[in-house]
Amino acid sequence: MKRFCIKLTAFLACISLILSSAILPAAAFEPDFVFDSGSGSASDPYIIKTRRQFLSFAEAVNSGRGFEGEHINLGADIELNDVGTENWQLYAESFVPIGSCSDTPFKGVFDGKGFSIRGLFCDSSEGGGLFGFINGGEVKNLILLDSFMSSEGAAGGIAAVAVRGKITNCKSFASVSGINSGGIVGIAENTEISSSVNYGGVSGAENAGGIVGSVSLESKADKCLNLGAVYSP
Known part of the structure; x- marks a missing residue:
């Protein structure tokens, strides 16, 4: 009987542990x-060398880690979708922007x-x-190639919205379409943009700029x- 009670106690402890893990809030998992x-x-700095x-x-930023005060460098070219296929955009995996909403901006x-x-x-x-x-963050020395982005709000090759940000020495070869659209930044508030070039087409329903x-x-x-075409009705 004593041995049975010990086994039962151990079994119940395991069940309790499993249930407690199952109900932990999502925010508890990094x-x-x-x-x-x-x-x-x-x-x-953190180094990124692969698509994964x-x-x-990007997922970490969108989960609430803004990387404020931290540095992230690319260590290799990154290809998010295979652009070698004709009409690749029709089969492309859609990208969720880094800092996908104003509540989870990039700050690094x-x-x-x-x-x-x-x-x-x-x-x-x-x-x-x-x-x-981007809120207080900085992006520099980056090239964006063969890319397409559209939005029902702001859209920009490097950033849709930048507040108190810095964009330096960036080049964009992206097609951009939105309400407020820019080849480099869609909406800029108290932001510095320098030594950057846009080569892609830009279309804005309300405002558009190269x-x-x-x-x-x-x-x-x-x-x-x-150096890109700009259209706004």
């Missing part, structure tokens, strides 16, 4: 993002190190771009160039 190396400091690592990083420093991100396809209802919302679609507060663009 996203499974894996960097190639680095600690996130300026001298030892890049998507995991992302350095492309001259590497490229290719084949980004984004169809978003809130903000379309490589980055959706570099920025809509500018407010103390934003400025310096040494930027647009």
